[in-house]
Amino acid sequence: MVRKNAQQPDLYPEYDQLHLPTIDREILAWWDANGIFEKSVSSRPESKRFVFYEGPPSANGMPGIHHVMSRTIKDLFCRFKTLQGYRVERKAGWDTHGLPVELGVEKQLGIRKSDIGVKIPVAEFNRLCREDVMRYTHVWNELTRLMGYWVDMDNPYVTYENAYIESLWALIRMLYDKGLLYEGYTIQPYSPAAGTGLSSHELNQPGCYRNVKDVSAVAMFRIKRDERSQFLFVDNADAVYFLAWTTTPWTLPSNTALAVGKDITYSLVKTYNVYTHQIVYVVLAQELMQRYFTDEGATMPFDEYKKGDKKVPYREVLTCKGAALEGIRYDQLLPYAQPKDGDAFKVVTGDFVTTTDGTGIVHIAPSFGADDFKTAKQHGLGSLTLVDKQGKFTEEVNDPVFPLQGRYVKDAYYTEAEKQAEFETQKRILKEKNIIADLRSFMSVDDLIVLKLKLEGKLFLTEKYEHNYPHCWRTDKPVIYYPLNSWFVRTTAIKDRLIALNKTIRWKPPHTGEGRFGQWLENLVDWNLSRSRFWGTPLPIWKTEDGSEVKCIGSLKELEDEIHKAIRAGLMTGSENYRNEKGEIELHKPYVDAIVLVSAKGQKMYRVPDLIDVWFDSGAMPYAQWHYPITNEDVFRQNFPADFIAEGVDQTRGWFFTLHVLAVALFDSIAFKNVVSNGLLLDKNGNKMSKRLGNVIDPFDTIRNHGADATRWYLIRNSDPWENMKFDINGLQEVVRSFFGTLYNTYSFFALYANIDHWKPASDKLTAKGQLQELDLWIISRLHTLLQEVTEYYDQYEPTRAARAIEKFVDEDLSNWYVRLNRRRFWKGEMSEDKEAAYSTLYECLITVAQLISPIAPFFAEWLYKNLKGPGISVHLSYLRVADTKLINKELEERMELAQRACSLILSLRKKEKIKVRQPLSRALIPVLNERQKNLYRSVEAYIISEVNVKKIEYVDDTSGIIRKKVKPNFKELGKRAGPKMKAIQQALANFTDADIRRFEQQGSYTLQLNGEPFELQPHEVEILTEDIPGWLVATEGGITVALDITLNDELRHEGNAREFVNKVQNLRKDKDFQVLDRIKVSVLKNETFARTLAAHQQYIANEILAREIVLVDQLSDYDEVEMNDEILKVKVERCS
RNA sequence: AGUCUCGUAGCUCAGGUGGUUAGAGCGUUACACUGAUAAUGUAAAGGUCCCCAGUUCGAGUCUGGGCGGGACUACCA
Known part of the structure; x- marks a missing residue:
């Protein structure tokens, strides 16, 4: 952007055109050179702090446009608080540990986890991680700078540094001393093939879940007969069984309980075991009976059943609720080993039991399922872990017949050769034992167990079952769930405090706090800190x-x-x-x-x-960033808890959670008072941005091409930050054009005339001076209303509302009303009190707007402010004043709105009749209902007259007898009292005549007859509107009605001509590149019409076009042709020397 | 599967505590303005307010049930 008046530094800078990226560059250089960020912190008192925590990004990935989003939010509130005089220190941070870093390095080296410590020493691996994690630091720093995110990058906290880790250790020690740290075990995804536990992250790699066919079995658990179970033993039955379904028969030896749903209805059914052909009694959920029995079976006589029949007879003997089954004991299904850590082989109830699959009775193997484990814990059940870490049955599974001991529970763990050898063994044993004479193919342990159950009469059904099963992304082998030792933070012990303190946090949006986060706290489990990796904080x-x-x-x-x-x-x-x-x-x-x-x-x-969860690293940043609790007690105290933090919603259970847990656990405090969680950034079609789809928006390109402010403003103004947002570059360009363009134009307008008049504000005090007109008072009132609103919005963390309110003010109020209506005041004549008022009013508006936009658009705001105030002054060091309610005049704002709407209506009438605004019309008519309304119009009449170019406005009221009125119910008021009678009243009012309305108005009430019942209407319960003036050209909208007199006489025509002529000459001046203040001589070839127009309006025309003389001539050469309404004139315009 | 959330014009979004003709901007079309001018204004077209039921004199708004998008958590016999 080239400054046109660079030679005159004391003037307001003027430019050719707006180019935001240039402004970015200039302002950045200026900030850097003058240390504006540092000053914006140091100039604010230490006693008045606004504490912000930076959630540390990981620099091992490239920043994306969504980082611009979250950082804009962080930045804008910090800047706003600075504007309010708070000291806002912002310490940057880097998250440096964790799996993504390790995976990145593994990939670079082409190795796997199991190679670490083997092919490459751990020390070397970690050295590479340390280097790699800061790989893109410079890119992040650059983006931070370019987008105008003010954060102290010179003194960041870095989670891998010894001092940081030492703080973590101190905090862990505090947890330990409080008894909040313990060692326990949980069921985790475990890959026997890789010999390692898998994180949920790893399990969610694409392709990990695959559809596989496994052997499923419905096993029969024989019920022990006692007082509790007595009611199930009917008909002298000697054996009653629970039916439980499993897709992992290898877990059956480790069964220690069965679970039923408390409120589920179960049936006792008499039927045949299809494998043994014995009559059996089985218990299963009533709803699931149809899965196992056909309808015919219900009536089929028992003695008709023959071996191999498809149809099996059955009878429902009795039903009961799951609650009645609770506590019933059963015989251990496969008694290889006995649990030593609790009760076993009984029925418990569980919420997780459903009737969508299986039998409604769930087999519980606490070591091999998370739900099972939880249930076992709740009910004090013991467990059996009859599988070792290699995925083989332990020695305890010593079956006299079947080869199970030491066998892999998933045949996928065998190599081909092993599998073949095992097959030979199976074949030999099964033959020896007289079970299968000639085994054809390999049997998995699932197959063997199912066979064993079948032979022992404990199998009700087996079938192949296809389901989604997780696989290890490295070995491609199935994962099993397995108990692993881990260290836990006993978050469940402080659950009540976590919930109670969460309620004191302001969440934006609230539902993230109450819903997502609140829900999460309600269902809290202890925090598993352990990670069996290499690059992280050691426990x-x-x-x-x-x-x-x-x-x-x-x-x-x-x-x-x-x-x-x-x-x-x-x-x-x-x-x-x-x-x-x-x-x-x-x-x-x-x-x-x-x-x-x-x-x-x-x-x-x-x-x-073990290492600890990286989320502990970041959750501990309020302490560790200051090396607290080792040192810096005072610094920590001053900066805890945070007033404000912001990150994406994906951090709800990440950073937000760990911050909260640690603060509550260690200090019984919240860690942050306000939190904004922003949504996702999607592409313009609502798809997730991904490198694969090629729809990723490069933040550097965006900022380079459109400017940081446009990007920031667009992100904020488009939708509430917590909504997912579709990022469309067209929307961003629109922001540049409509918002920044308008504001820039308004400034340019101001600069142009202020420079001509050499106007400067009298003092720094932002108070308009001179003779204020109503329009000035109006825009000042609007400005202070805006100030009030925007301050409130920022304070409530509603940046989108703030941005939209500012846009509306700049566009509708300032540019399209105040400036437009006042143009003349700025360019007419010499300096005067009135002009002074206009300048200082506009100046004040621009200054305040610069301040208000500065949090979101820091560059343009700075540029604008410096242009207005002088090169050395920063808007970010300024103080935002509090709105002066004495300057807010709601009634004036209302009046002006009335004028705006009346103008709009009249203009639409002119439009309809194709009468240009330059053609004056004699009068407009406005119907008024009362004195008050009339006075309202009167006070803004002048603006309407000049804006729509009519000579006068006439008001017509009742007495004129020409307006037609209409009455309709004020539903809100009347509804309260009338209720069900509304319809009838509405009908009655629609039939009102003018006379009825008049009577109503005169009497102050009106009694309707509704089905013979009287109903007295009060004036406030209806709305009386003027709708039409018969015979006139009328427009009505929102209760405002205007009429326009479009008859023209000669006088009006000549005036129209005069204006038209002025307009055309002005265009000629411009075409000829005359200066605004150049005087001219105008010669016009003789023309009757024009001669008369000139005679009537010579003074006016000459004034407007700055003509020294206007002459009619007989001959003219070197002329221009201009159209003056119906006439074509030949005109010569010359500059006077 | 659970929890949360969203669904209003071609697009992006507004629509406190229910009030009868549902708005804005962009885009489209037409026109105008012109001493802010690569700016601006006016107007038109464009809607089953996702669907169904309910509460109510009255539902975009409240209740219930669906459908669809998204996020998170989980993956379970």
Whole structure:
């Protein structure tokens, strides 16, 4: 953008055109050179803080446009609070640990997790992770700068640094001391083939869930006869069974319970076991009977059943609720081993039991299912884990007949050769045992167990079942659920406080806090901290080998002390490899693992090899960013809790949760008072942006091409941040054109005339001076209303409303009404009190708008402010004033709105009649119902007259007798009283004549007869409108009616001609590149009409076009032809020297 | 599968506590304006307010049930 008047630095800068990216560059350079960000913090008092926490991004991926979104939100509230005089420090941070980093490095090296420590030393692997994680730091820094996100990138917290980890250790120690940290085990996805647990992240890799066919079985669990179960033993039945379905028969040896639904209805059914042909009694959910029995079976006589029949007779003997089955015991199905850790082999109730599949009775193997595990815990049930970590049955599964012991529970774990060998074994054994003479194909353990059950009369049904089953994304082998040791934070112990304190947080939007987050808290489980990876914060726990003694280390100093003890005890030499170049203990694997401590009883203690969940890293940032609780107690206290944080909704159960948990667990406090969770950014068609689809918006391109402000403004104004947003570049361009363009034009207009008049504001105080006109008072009133609204919106974290309110003001009020109606005041004549008022009013509006937009559009706001105030002054160091309610005049705003709407109506009439605005008309008519209304119009009459170019406005009221009125119910008022009678009243009012209405108005009430019943209408219960003036050209909208007199006389025609002529000459001046202030001479070839027009309006014409003289001539050369309504004139325009 | 959320014009979005003719901007079409001019204005066309039922004198708005999109959590016999 080239400044046109660069030679005159004391003038307001004027430019050729608006180009936002150029403004970005200039302002960025200026900010950098003058340290504006630093000043915006340091200029605010330490005693008045607004605390913001930056959620650390991971720099091992490239930033996307959605980061611009969340960072715009963060930035704008921080800037706004600065504007209000708060000190807002913003410490940047980097999230550096975690699986994505490791996976990235694995990919680079072409290795797998199992190779780490084998093909590449752990130390080397972690060194690569450390380098890799900061790979795109410079890109992030650049985006941060370019988008105008003010955050202190020079002193970020970095989660892999020793000091940060030390803080984490101290916090873990605090949890440990509070009894909130414990070791336990849970059922986790586990890949025996890879020998490792899998995270949910890994399980959600594409292709992990596959449809596979497995053997399913409905097993029969024989009920123990006792008082509880007595009612099931009818007809002298000696064997009654529960039916339970499973798709993983290999878990049946580990069964320790059955679960039923409390409110589900179960049936006791008499039928045949189709394999043994014995009559049996079985229990299953009534709803699911049709799955196993055909209708004919219900009536089929029992003695007609023959071996192999498709139809099986059955009878429903009795029904009961699941609750009645609770506590009933049964014989262990496959008694290879006995649980030692609790009760077993009984029926419990569970919410998770449904009747969509199976039998409505769920087989519970606590070691191999999350629900099972939970149920077992709730009911104090014992467990059996008859599978080892390699995925093989343990030695305990020692079947006298079938080869199960030591066999893989999933045949996919066998190699082909192994499988073949196993097949031979099976064939031999089954032949020896006289079960299958000549086995044809390999049998999985599922097959074998099903066969065993069949032979033992414990199988009701088996079939192939296709379902979705997770597979290990590295080995392609099925995953099993398996109990693994982990360290947990006992979040369930503080659940009530988590919920109670959450209610004191303001969530934007509220439903994220109450719903998504609240729900999550209600269903809280303990937080599994353990991760069995390499690059992360090590768990600071050392244990003796027998597990009897545990130490949780809370600081480096404590660790040093413990090492000294260990050295004295001779367990360490001190020369082990656990220090980095600086001589500090390196708090990463494998270094910390080289440290062996000594227990109180003199035992060796080794570190538990686990790392902790990376979310602990980020959730601990309120403390660890200051190296608290090791040091900086005071800094921490000043900055806790945060006033404001913001991230995407995907962080609800991530960062927001861990922040909350740690604050509540450690300090019984919230970590943040206000949180904005923004939605997703989708492409313009509503699809997720992905590299694969090629619909990713590059934030750098967007900012480079359209400017940071346009991007920010668009993101904020388009929809509430918490909605998912469709990003459309066309919408962004529209923002540039309509908002920034309009504001720029308004400024250009101001600068153009203020420079001509050499106008400067008298003082810094933003108060209009001079002789204020009604329009000035009006725009000032609107400005203060805006100030009030926008301040409130920002304070309530409603940025979209703020942006839209500003847009509306700039476009509709300032540009399209105030400036448009006032143009003349700016360019007419010499400086005057009136002109002074106009300048200072417009100036004040622009200054305030610059401030109000500065949080969202920091660059353009700065540019505008500096243009108005001078090159050295920053809007971001300014203070936003509080709206002055004394300057707000609602009645004036209402009047002006009336004028705007009346103008719009009259213009639409002119339009309809094709009469241009330049043609004056004699009068407009406005019907008024009362004095008040008339006075309202009167006060803005002048604007209407000049805007629509009529000579006068006449008001017609009742007395004129020419307006037609209409009455309709005021539904809101009348509805309260009339209720069901509304319809009838509406009907009655529609039939009112003018006379009825007049009588109503005169008497102040009206009694209707509704079906013979009187109903007295009050004036406030109806609306009386003028609708028509018969015989006139009328327009009506929203209760306003106007009529226009379109008859023309000569006088009006000549005036119209004069204006038309002026307009054409002005165009000629422009075509000829005359300066605004150049004087001209106009020669016109003789023309009758024009001669008369000139005679009547010479003064006016000359004034308008700055003509020294206007002459009619007989001959003219070198002329221009102009159209003056119906006449074509030959005109010569010359500049006077 | 559960939880949350969204569904209004071709597109992007407004529509406190229910009030009868549902709005704006963009886009389209037509026209106008012209000392802010690569700006601006006016108007027209464009809607089963996702569907169904209910509450009510009256439902885009409240209730219930569906359908569809999205997010998160889970993956279960």
